[in-house]
Amino acid sequence: MRLSFWGVRGSIPSPHPDTRRYGGHTPALELRAANQVVLLDAGTGLAPLGQKLHAEPLIPGLTAHLFFSHYHWDHVQGLPHFAPLSAAGNKFTVYGPAPQGTPGGLPGIVDTLLGVPFTSPQSGARSGLDFEEIAPDSEISLGELRVCARRANHPGGALAYRFEHDGSVLVYAPDHEPGNAELDLGLRQLARGAQLLVCDAQLLPAEQSPGSGHGTWESAVALAGDAGVRNLVLFHHAPERSDHALDQITLSARRLFPRTWAAHEGMHFDLAADTVHLWECRGRDAQRMPVPLPVLVESGQHTAPLRHEARLHNLSFHGAYFVSPLQYDLDDRLELVLDLETGGDAYGDPTLSSLRLQGQVMRVEPLTTNGGWVGVGVRFVEPRRTDAAALPGSDKATDA
Numbered sequence: 001m002r003l004s005f006w007g008v009r010g011s012i013p014s015p016h017p018d019t020r021r022y023g024g025h026t027p028a029l030e031l032r033a034a035n036q037v038v039l040l041d042a043g044t045g046l047a048p049l050g051q052k053l054h055a056e057p058l059i060p061g062l063t064a065h066l067f068f069s070h071y072h073w074d075h076v077q078g079l080p081h082f083a084p085l086s087a088a089g090n091k092f093t094v095y096g097p098a099p100q101g102t103p104g105g106l107p108g109i110v111d112t113l114l115g116v117p118f119t120s121p122q123s124g125a126r127s128g129l130d131f132e133e134i135a136p137d138s139e140i141s142l143g144e145l146r147v148c149a150r151r152a153n154h155p156g157g158a159l160a161y162r163f164e165h166d167g168s169v170l171v172y173a174p175d176h177e178p179g180n181a182e183l184d185l186g187l188r189q190l191a192r193g194a195q196l197l198v199c200d201a202q203l204l205p206a207e208q209s210p211g212s213g214h215g216t217w218e219s220a221v222a223l224a225g226d227a228g229v230r231n232l233v234l235f236h237h238a239p240e241r242s243d244h245a246l247d248q249i250t251l252s253a254r255r256l257f258p259r260t261w262a263a264h265e266g267m268h269f270d271l272a273a274d275t276v277h278l279w280e281c282r283g284r285d286a287q288r289m290p291v292p293l294p295v296l297v298e299s300g301q302h303t304a305p306l307r308h309e310a311r312l313h314n315l316s317f318h319g320a321y322f323v324s325p326l327q328y329d330l331d332d333r334l335e336l337v338l339d340l341e342t343g344g345d346a347y348g349d350p351t352l353s354s355l356r357l358q359g360q361v362m363r364v365e366p367l368t369t370n371g372g373w374v375g376v377g378v379r380f381v382e383p384r385r386t387d388a389a390a391l392p393g394s395d396k397a398t399d400a
């Protein structure tokens with residue numbers, strides 16, 4: 001299974017300089033599993049996901065399954081802007097809970113979202129749409145992909161979903177307020193043994209109040225621990241939560257549940273029966289300078305520091321990108337060491353300066369052209385410093 005995040009924010013879209021790193025789009029996820037294309041919720045992140053899918057050369061067309069957790073604005077607002085809907089050869093099956101107080105049911109909800117006055121009149125072709133309302137505790141099969149649903153505790157009702165294929169398990173619980181014993185038990189059962197749990201963590205513990213419909217990072221950690229999941233992704237971030245605040249929340253959660261991640265746009269997880277791999281495509285903003293030089297990489301997460309040679313690709317004020325035969329995890333801390341030959345010391349002999357750049361892994365991606373190597377993007381976390389060192393074999397440094 002491959003899971004990709006296109007929208008991670010709750011309630012309303014939140015474009016702002018302070019939310020740029022994690023992203024401001026509301027929930028939309030893409031799951032590729034068992035030769036199926038599955039879309040989870042239709043928040044504003046569905047628009048860029050649609051652009052990507054629209055560009056894929058699929059013949060005769062795209063066949064995909066869209067699962068709504070519920071129909072609050074943050075989970076439906078991207079649907080009218082989902083470009084593949086306007087292609088005649090595409091086919092979608094739309095799933096979701098039976099909506100409360102809507103006589104037309106799920107088809108009526110979608111018709112309303114795609115009609116006047118909420119959006120411009122549709123002209124031209126339209127994809128084929130089928131609908132299937134999902135009852136809580138039900139199971140369906142999409143080929144070899146098995147899907148189970150459970151009720152979550154959210155105003156107006158919502159579902160959480162479990163996807164299983166070939167021994168790997170993903171659970172998606174985007175909107176859930178803990179505190180209802182029956183529904184909490186249902187979610188623990190749904191999440192049991194999952195490799196990856198994507199869970200509502202919108203609120204800080206101090207912000208929690210009965211009826212909010214949302215959980216906290218602490219309740220997400222508790223669910224992950226109780227259900228024996230292997231990796232937790234904090235999701236549905238509050239619109240006002242800054243990138244810095246989400247960094248701090250991630251650190252707090254990791255003290256209790258080390259394999260915790262905060263969802264951000266561009267994050268991918270590859271799930272297999274015995275492994276979960278993270279990929280990252282979050283870019284650096286500053287201008288990059290090509291610097292094709294050998295670089296020594298020291299990783300500090302091991303008891304004995306691991307050093308290996310890699311190849312620096314580019315450098316900016318905020319970070320670097322290098323290619324490496326070794327694998328890294330998102331958020332690993334490391335140090336890049338560049339040996340620079342300078343013009344010469346007071347005696348006219350060349351000296352070496354070692355430029356040490358401390359950073360945090362923000363992006364890991366496989367390289368198709370270099371078997372087994374990965375490209376690694378690093379964000380610098382401390383000011384750069386330069387340590388002067390004598391050239392090997394030179395005694396001039398002490399000859400003062």
Ligand SMILES: [Zn+2]
Pocket residue numbers: 010011072074075174175236
């Ligand atoms: Zn929501």
